[in-house]
Amino acid sequence: MKSKHYLLPFFLCLTTSHCFCSNAAPDSVSKAGPxxxxxxxxxxxxxxxxxxxYRISPKITILLGYTYFKYTVNTVAKTADEGVKLDAGIKMSAVSGLVEYHPFRKSSFKLLxxxxxxxxxLISVLVTPEGNYTFGTTVFTPEEVGNVSLSVDYGQSAAPFVGIGFGRTVPKRRVGIGFEMGMYYIKSPVISMSGKERLSSMSEQQAQVQENMKDWRYWPVMNLRLAIRLD
Known part of the structure; x- marks a missing residue:
């Protein structure tokens, strides 16, 4: 009889401990979350x-991205009384690896x-006279005047980036909107400049233009971001 009295509290203790553990574990998981x-x-x-x-902590997120940008301009500009046709284009493609850091837990402000x-x-520009050009008493057609072409080629290279912004790429809700701005630091461009017909002498200016543009090493960034949480 005495043994039964000793065993009863022992079994009650085991039962209580089991119920406590089975209830506490889910609560701790739910509070922590993924x-x-x-x-x-x-x-x-x-x-x-x-x-x-990929968010590795509440403050730090790793980003893997791809950028593609293409823009062309076809317009006519007036210089004095003459019209000049301008054909220009910008092409850019890049892959990036960035770190998004939120220094304040309750703020969407971030460093990148x-x-x-x-x-x-690549930036390319072609300048062509739109109509006839009169020099003194002589009239030249656009074909006789020729054209000038300029290309600014940044080639293939690695470019570090720094920036700031607002908004999380892994938003707290399912969808979020953000803004960011910053700068890429890229290598000096290679300049190619040439002219045709009466503008052929413009190719002689290539070395000077190359020197003048050697510090064109910054690519500005200003983006709006639409973010979607996947889990």
């Missing part, structure tokens, strides 16, 4: 493209840093 989250984002601006994001590999960075 520690790693994924997201994706669409960028619209000077470096349009998309990103995939990382590096991109620029696969293509």
């Amino acid at each position: 520690s790693h989250k994924f997201g994706t984002a669409l960028r619209l601006g000077t470096t349009p493209g998309f990103d995939f994001a 840093t990382g590096v991109s590999y620029i696969n293509q960075g």
